[in-house]
Amino acid sequence: MTRRVCLLTGASGTFGQAFVRRCAADYQIVAAHHTTPIEYATQDQSFVDPLRPEAGVAENEDAVYSIAADLLAPDGPARVVAETIRAFGRIDMLVNAAARRDWGPLTAPESLDALPDLFALNVFVPVRLAAEAADAYWRRDPADNARELRHVVNLSSTAGHYVYPDLGQGVYSASKAALTQLTYHQASEFWNLGVRVNAVAPNTFPGIVGVDDVIDAVLAFDKSEETGTITVLVGPS
Amino acid sequence: MADHALLPRLDDVLANRSWLRRDRPFRHFVARDVFTPDFAASLAAQLGEILGRGLSDVPAQGRFSRGMKGYDAYGIGITEDLPAPLSLFISAPWRDLMCGLFGVEKTPYVFAGAHHHAPWGANGFIHNDFNPVWFPRAADAEEIRIPDMALCDFKTGAGSLPDAGKVETVRGAVILYYLLNDGWRPGDGGETGLFHQVTDRHEAAAVRCPPIDNSIVAFECTPQSFHAYLANRGRARTSIIMWVHRGVAEAAERHGADRIEKWR
Numbered sequence: 001m002t003r004r005v006c007l008l009t010g011a012s013g014t015f016g017q018a019f020v021r022r023c024a025a026d027y028q029i030v031a032a033h034h035t036t037p038i039e040y041a042t043q044d045q046s047f048v049d050p051l052r053p054e055a056g057v058a059e060n061e062d063a064v065y066s067i068a069a070d071l072l073a074p075d076g077p078a079r080v081v082a083e084t085i086r087a088f089g090r091i092d093m094l095v096n097a098a099a100r101r102d103w104g105p106l107t108a109p110e111s112l113d114a115l116p117d118l119f120a121l122n123v124f125v126p127v128r129l130a131a132e133a134a135d136a137y138w139r140r141d142p143a144d145n146a147r148e149l150r151h152v153v154n155l156s157s158t159a160g161h162y163v164y165p166d167l168g169q170g171v172y173s174a175s176k177a178a179l180t181q182l183t184y185h186q187a188s189e190f191w192n193l194g195v196r197v198n199a200v201a202p203n204t205f206p207g208i209v210g211v212d213d214v215i216d217a218v219l220a221f222d223k224s225e226e227t228g229t230i231t232v233l234v235g236p237s
Numbered sequence: 238m239a240d241h242a243l244l245p246r247l248d249d250v251l252a253n254r255s256w257l258r259r260d261r262p263f264r265h266f267v268a269r270d271v272f273t274p275d276f277a278a279s280l281a282a283q284l285g286e287i288l289g290r291g292l293s294d295v296p297a298q299g300r301f302s303r304g305m306k307g308y309d310a311y312g313i314g315i316t317e318d319l320p321a322p323l324s325l326f327i328s329a330p331w332r333d334l335m336c337g338l339f340g341v342e343k344t345p346y347v348f349a350g351a352h353h354h355a356p357w358g359a360n361g362f363i364h365n366d367f368n369p370v371w372f373p374r375a376a377d378a379e380e381i382r383i384p385d386m387a388l389c390d391f392k393t394g395a396g397s398l399p400d401a402g403k404v405e406t407v408r409g410a411v412i413l414y415y416l417l418n419d420g421w422r423p424g425d426g427g428e429t430g431l432f433h434q435v436t437d438r439h440e441a442a443a444v445r446c447p448p449i450d451n452s453i454v455a456f457e458c459t460p461q462s463f464h465a466y467l468a469n470r471g472r473a474r475t476s477i478i479m480w481v482h483r484g485v486a487e488a489a490e491r492h493g494a495d496r497i498e499k500w501r
Contacts, residue, residue: 037259037261037444039257039267039269040257040300041257044259044260045257045258045259045260045375046258047255047256047258048255048256048257048258048266048338049254049256050251050254050256050266050268050334050338051247051248051251051254051334053337053338057255059255061294072240114260131413138372233340
């Protein structure tokens with residue numbers, strides 16, 4: 001059976017690495033990362049048994065396709081989408097996990113300096129990537145998109161829903177609130193394309209919420225027909 | 238000699254048999270959760286006890302000491318009097334693993350130690366480890382020999398040994414094993430940076446290998462294997478380092494005799 005093509009951003013982050021390790025066998029993952037390479041087999045990397053270097057290693061069968069890209073570059077999102085389509089012919093699931101977590105007082109120069117890039121990566125890039133995917137692929141056949149349950153998952157945060165005072169999360173929190181709100185609008189506008197849009201908003205992970213719980217919530221959307229839903233993972237009560 | 242009969246089989250303590258090979262900026266391997274939890278804990282306990290004896294700013298037997306010129310770190314050698322589990326790193330099976338992984342000529346000559354960087358340690362200098370190292374000559378190919386500064390200086394070969402009693406080698410491959418760095422998070426620094434060029438800035442490391450406990454980075458020592466310690470912030474960083482050594486002839490044939498980096 002042909003594996004679904006999942007374009008994952010932030011692939012070298014905590015969520016991204018865990019998602020790759022857990023899901024590489026089930027999905028054809030296109031792992032977009034910035035300067036930190038991912039720790040998994042790719043078209044350029046392979047696993048070796050240190051005690052039997054000449055032998056094959058099973059995990060190499062599920063190699064992901066790695067794209068090193070600066071998503072903040074003007075052509076970053078377009079390039080990533082184009083390379084995904086060129087390599088695999090389609091995008092079934094777009095997981096927007098790339099994010100910055102600059103925390104600091106709202107009057108601190110470093111917080112103010114971080115504002116443009118933080119909002120660009122946390123908010124503008126998910127919008128641009130989904131728009132690029134729509135233009136490059138999803139507009140071709142909305143009925144097929146609906147049949148194939150194609151969709152977008154934005155990785156937001158409980159910081160976008162609640163205020164955790166005195167942690168310096170003001171700018172980050174605003175960006176995640178923006179992403180959550182955009183998810184609702186994307187769901188509405190992508191309806192006619194047959195593409196669903198949802199979000200997962202976890203509390204701190206790992207720590208308060210398990211990384212596997214976040215992955216479970218993302219994968220649940222891949223098997224559902226929901227759109228415009230935000231799964232909030234607060235953690236144990 | 239350490240009693241290697243007390244060492245467990247590598248098969249039994251290597252938890253991760255899938256080490257990731259990357260080719261940029263030069264061929265290297267990374268792996269996490271390398272040893273079983275019990276074995277990793279025993280390594281940490283043994284080295285932690287040695288760390289607990291205190292740090293010395295002058296050479297001091299049995300303690301982490303300063304003595305590596307131009308390197309902001311404390312070090313201690315892993316010697317034959319140290320029992321398992323640390324003696325694993327100067328054992329034949331571990332030597333064989335390293336030589337097999339990189340296709341490096343198998344010789345008796347190995348060197349292992351541990352490095353400890355105090356918080357706010359400085360960047361190390363970018364270098365390739367493609368250096369000559371002198372050893373007392375091993376009696377036979379099955380023996381494992383570590384340097385002995387009392388007999389011959391590992392950098393120059395100077396000492397009491399006659400020429401026939403010592404041998405010049407070249408570093409063949411190196412592995413760093415990270416431990417006692419519990420709680421490390423991105424932003425703490427202390428990574429091992431891998432570089433395209435010796436003239437690169439430390440901030441421009443092509444790959445930053447994080448010092449996550451029970452993980453490794455390993456690579457063949459070549460004229461292009463540029464690497465350096467990257468400055469740490471408020472957290473100390475500890476690692477075990479181990480080299481296998483190849484003959485000068487093999488090093489010259491593979492990479493050029495003129496590329497062997499003389500010690501400064």
